[in-house]
Amino acid sequence: MRIGELARRAGVSTRALRYYEQQGLIEARRSANGYREYDEADLRLVMEIRSLMAVGFTLEDARPFVDCLRSGQPSGHACADSVAVYRRKLAEIDADIRSLIARRSEVAAQLALACPGCVLSTGGEP
Template sequence: MRIGELAHAAGVSTRAVRHYEQAGLITSTRAHNGYRVFDARALRRVRNISFLVAAGLTLDDVGHFLECLDGDVSAAPPAPAKLAVARARLRVLEERIAAQTRVRDRLAEVLREAEAASRPRHSR
């Protein structure tokens, strides 16, 4: 199938399919006209990659799951090494959320201070 057909069937963009191929997660051949042609196995792989990315993993993380991408990733029993990858990504996300929360709180504090300083003062 061609890239547009694969993307449509998997529910992703053609850009995502190209990105997955560039990351080495899927492969294609070239037709005589230069178009990418993917085999039927690519559909399951793209769906699984999309599932893992939606769960918060990066494409580098997904690379650790290569041997699982042709099966049902969402229903397969988790392997300890794969869980370790997911836990590591979760730690990174939690650290980023904490950092963003600190920035948000600081900005809110600065705004409160600025608004308080700009209020007209009443003389008594």
């Protein structure tokens, strides 16, 4: 398939696909007229990238998963590097959550000073 079809099927823009290629995440063979040609394996790569980005991974974070799939593994998280990224991202997310909770309490305290009673009506912590 060509880039437009891959984009539609993967739910991304053609620009994004060219960008992924530029970043070395995906490759395409070229047909005689210079058009990129993709197959079903490429679609799986792009879907893997998008599902990882959907949970907050960067393209660099996604790279080991893509490499894993391209190395012939049936799933992107079957490789040690991918698992390492999972663990690192989990730690990052935990740190972010802790930081946000700390900020929340600081802001809530300031709001309580500025407008007693306002904090109670905001709905509280999740």
